[in-house]
Amino acid sequence: MSLEGKHVLVGVGGGIAAYKAVLLVRELGRRRALVKVAMTPSATRFVGASTFGGITGTPPVTDLWDPSYPGEVHVELAAWTDAIVVAPATANLLARAAAGMADDALLATLSCAECPVVYAPAMHERMWLSPPTVRNVERLREDGARFAGPLRGPLASGEEGWGRLAEPEEIADTVAAALVGGDQLAGKTLVISVGPTLEDIDPVRFISNRSSGRMGFALASVARDRGARVVVVMGPTSVQPPPGVEVHAVRSAREMQQAVNDVADDADAIIMTAAVADYRPAEMAEQKIKKTGNKDHMSIELVKNPDILAGLGAARKGTRPALVGFAMETHDVVAYARRKLTQKKVDFMVANEASVGFGRDDTQVTIVDHDGDHPQPPGSKMAAAGAVLDRLAKLLA
Ligand code: C5P
Numbered sequence: 001m002s003l004e005g006k007h008v009l010v011g012v013g014g015g016i017a018a019y020k021a022v023l024l025v026r027e028l029g030r031r032r033a034l035v036k037v038a039m040t041p042s043a044t045r046f047v048g049a050s051t052f053g054g055i056t057g058t059p060p061v062t063d064l065w066d067p068s069y070p071g072e073v074h075v076e077l078a079a080w081t082d083a084i085v086v087a088p089a090t091a092n093l094l095a096r097a098a099a100g101m102a103d104d105a106l107l108a109t110l111s112c113a114e115c116p117v118v119y120a121p122a123m124h125e126r127m128w129l130s131p132p133t134v135r136n137v138e139r140l141r142e143d144g145a146r147f148a149g150p151l152r153g154p155l156a157s158g159e160e161g162w163g164r165l166a167e168p169e170e171i172a173d174t175v176a177a178a179l180v181g182g183d184q185l186a187g188k189t190l191v192i193s194v195g196p197t198l199e200d201i202d203p204v205r206f207i208s209n210r211s212s213g214r215m216g217f218a219l220a221s222v223a224r225d226r227g228a229r230v231v232v233v234m235g236p237t238s239v240q241p242p243p244g245v246e247v248h249a250v251r252s253a254r255e256m257q258q259a260v261n262d263v264a265d266d267a268d269a270i271i272m273t274a275a276v277a278d279y280r281p282a283e284m285a286e287q288k289i290k291k292t293g294n295k296d297h298m299s300i301e302l303v304k305n306p307d308i309l310a311g312l313g314a315a316r317k318g319t320r321p322a323l324v325g326f327a328m329e330t331h332d333v334v335a336y337a338r339r340k341l342t343q344k345k346v347d348f349m350v351a352n353e354a355s356v357g358f359g360r361d362d363t364q365v366t367i368v369d370h371d372g373d374h375p376q377p378p379g380s381k382m383a384a385a386g387a388v389l390d391r392l393a394k395l396l397a
Helices: 016-030 049-056 073-080 091-098 105-112 131-142 168-180 214-225 253-264 308-315 333-343 381-396
Strands: 007-012 034-039 083-089 117-121 151-154 160-164 189-194 199-202 205-207 229-234 246-249 269-272 279-281 302-304 322-329 348-353 366-369 372-375
Touching: 007 016, 007 073, 007 105, 016 034, 016 049, 016 083, 016 168, 034 049, 034 073, 034 105, 073 105, 083 091, 083 105, 083 168, 091 105, 091 117, 091 131, 117 131, 117 168, 151 214, 151 381, 189 214, 189 253, 199 279, 205 279, 214 229, 214 381, 229 253, 253 269, 253 308, 269 308, 269 381, 308 322, 322 333, 322 381, 333 348, 333 366, 348 381, 366 381
Parallel strands: 007 034, 007 083, 083 117, 189 229, 189 269, 229 246, 269 322, 322 348
Antiparallel strands: 151 160, 199 205, 279 302, 348 366, 366 372
């Protein structure tokens, strides 16, 4: 989306991802925005002011006390800018912004700006999920700010988690949506089922699968960033759901069906990413099943679980809620997905091979709809989520 003639202030916070703000400035320039940069004092320790000066043609504002600035630099910058995008937004910067502090040039500008503000956070997952940061993000959202990311993936510490800076294109898309009101999913409610289900055999044993929930959480966080109200119905997983979404935790397929059906009436779309167990033990033993004598074999009788998605497809009158299924197979995945498209009466299926998607942060999906197969480039689950939500937004438009 073109940003021709728009004035965008890029606020750079002091985090390791500060160097990526250079790519964001370039991306905004490519979309023909007029860009200025303000850096916090700690940002200048990570990336040189002259880099930003070189690509924007204007030296970045780094110091409220610089005598070479005429007048009140923060007031002038705030009046000049049509949108402010803060990238990377550190935990400290979010805390100061949420509190309305104005103790450096960027924060002072934020505190007197009346334009849309986009934060692109980047920090360690534990900082991002810490109660104060969660509170600060909620406060800033309530004040009208938008968020792009963070993404899940490898972090600077070498660990993996939520906390990577969003890609420059995604941040620029969020700025464009804020400026031109193009939020694809504003006002829509999306129900997303996530993770495995767990079917009890006895009080200590269960049947489940290796679904991590990452794909569903990626969809939830991208949908949230695009303005949707997101309701996540999640089976047991150790991966944390993204903040800013409503979470209903369930255990078994039947609990998941109940929870999804309870919220289905409010939904504009239901996306079933959950790996719902096809079968469950016919009966759950009330006591732990004991090894019996010299028996070398034992069997557990399984009965079929309800097919949640097919149930929604069969019950649907008209085109709402839109229904999206996921198909994960070890082979012939697109052919199976096409069969499920008609069997389950859904709008489209997202197919991926178990060897590519399971338990990882990257994937390669093919969108299978009534018009044909649409393979997507391999990439992050966030990027795949973006493609799925683009397709869904067209359906809901
Ligand atoms: O038939 P299969 O399990 O491969 O279909 C996958 C799709 O159907 C997924 O979207 C999954 O969430 C959904 N599903 C369901 N209820 C089941 C099994 C699968 O909603 N019992």
